[in-house]
Structure formats: C-alpha cells, structure tokens
Amino acid sequence: MRSANRKSVKALIASAALAFAGAALAQDKVAPIRGATPIPDLNPADTYRMEKHDRPIPRSHPWQPPIIPHNVKGYQITKNVNTCMVCHSRKAAPNTGATPVGKSHYVDREGKEHPNISTRRYFCLQCHVPQFDADPLVGNTFRSAGK
C-alpha cells in the first residue's frame, strides 16, 4: 500500500517535470521556411478558371488518361452518385456524345472483368484532370509523342 503510494507520487513529479520542459520548448521560436516575410505580404492568390474546350483534347503520350475538356465545378462524386457517369457511362454516352468509360475500367485489381465499373475507378479526378487557364510555373521543352 505504502510503496504504491510512493510510486504514484514519483509518477506525479515526473509528469510535472515533463510538462514544464514542454512549456519551455514551446517558447523557442519556430523558424518558418518563408523566413521573416509576414503572411499578408505573400503573393495574393490568383484566380483561375477551368477551361472549356467543348471537344476532346488529344493525348500527349500513350496511356495518358484523357484530360477533361470541360468545367467540372460542382460535380458530385459522393457515396450516392458519380456525376461524371451521368454522361460518360457506356449506357449514356451514345446519347450524350461523351467519351464512354474505357474498357480497362471494368477490370478489378485481380484482372477479372466485370459487367459493372470497378470501384477502384470511382474517383475520376484521381487520373483525369480539368485544365485551368494558368501559365506553366516553369518553362519546359516537352514535346508530345503523338506529333
């Protein structure tokens, strides 16, 4: 009984000491990467718009997931619905004129083909991206393999 009490007192002292040490460490200044520049003096956020091409953009290399040539603002990809599939599903595509989902999207990770789209392809924007009217941050000499 007595030794148990003594142990708990020791633990209390130790934890108090730790708390003091933590407070002392927190007072040391954190050196941010941006240096002494205050946050309001950073570049203002630019506003870019999603580009609307209204027809497919050619791929720039084989196996590239096709780029989205239209605005997708507000499109829901939720547990309930995938708005992209309203037009791009195999069933809807002939009527909507959209590019139908590729064959590969019906294959699961074991390589088995299914009548339904594989759930691993559910989040379209993981691979297919819309384009914005922003200039490239850094110049480059990339040339499309297709041309």
Place this chain on the structure above:
Amino acid sequence: MIRKVITWLKRIGPWTALGLFAAGIVFWGGFNWTLEMTNTERFCISCHEMEENVFKEYRHTIHYTNRSGVRATCPDCHVPKEWGPKIVRKIQASNEVLHKVLGSIDTPEKFQDKRIKLAESEWARMRANDSQECRNCHHYEYMDFGEQGRRAVRTHSVAFSKGATCIDCHRGIAHQLPPIDQEIGAPRPAGTAVKAN
C-alpha cells in the same frame, strides 16, 4: 343581386361599410404578410433539419454563389408563385410541421435514410407542374440556342421535342442526390437506390 347589396349597404350605413372595407384590407394584408414571412430563406432554415442538410449543400451551388449575385432561394424553387398552387403547397406543408414535431429527420443520418423519398416526392411535384418554378426564370422560349454550348443545344432540342421537363435531367443541381444505381461496383440492394436516367 346588386340591388340586394345596395339595400344591405343602406341598412348598415356608410361608416360601417367603410369600417368593414378597412378591416378587410387589414385582415387580408395581415394574412398575406404572415404567408410571405413563411416564404423566406430565413424562415426555412430556422429548422435545423433544413439548415444542417439541404441548406449546407445548396450553398456550394450556382443558385447560391455565382458571378452576378442573383440568388434563387428556397421558396423560389420549392413554393409556387401563383396564388392557388401556393396555398395548396402551404397546406401540404402542415405535414412537414408534423414530421418536424415527430423528429422524423432530426439527425443527418435520418435525413440520409429519407433522402430518396423526399427527393422523389419533390421531383414528382416538379414533373407534375412542368417544372414551373424553374421556368419562372428559365423559359424554354427565351433560350438563345446560339449562346448555348454545343452539347446543351443538342440535348435541349432533343429533350424539348420529346416533351421532357427540366427536372427530368437537371436533378440534384441545388442539393446532393440520393443513391443512384449507376452500375458501378457491386449492385445496390433493391429499394436503396434510384434508377439512373
């Protein structure tokens, strides 16, 4: 008939007649004022059921946030503008008051469970009146197909000639959609999803 009214007016005297007329204006004005009070976004989201679910979703959509600052708020889409249909809808809304009291959708989970039913009843209402609330602003006849996108022109002309109404395609534009069966992954159990268009 007119003679009867005149004799009645003579009997009650001009001052009483004037008083009755004034009272009529006050009562009608008061009734209409109260009705319009219940026709505002502020009134709609005074229930947390509306504020926590449908209002939050609506704030990310074009009818709430857009470049020109024009908004279509709750009653613009969900309450008819014409007097007769408006009164009918307002009377039906007493059922919604009952379910507010019963707490039928007082948690987001309960709301999600009821979403199919709620959405389908609103879609049915809009189909029945040819999407009148949409067309209060978006007239078919006033649409300039020259200004619309390629896809929009093609789809609109086909849909209009087939007699489709706005809500047949433009579902879930202001709120999130209920589960839709889109043939992705394992099939959804029967009755838990709406069929895709």
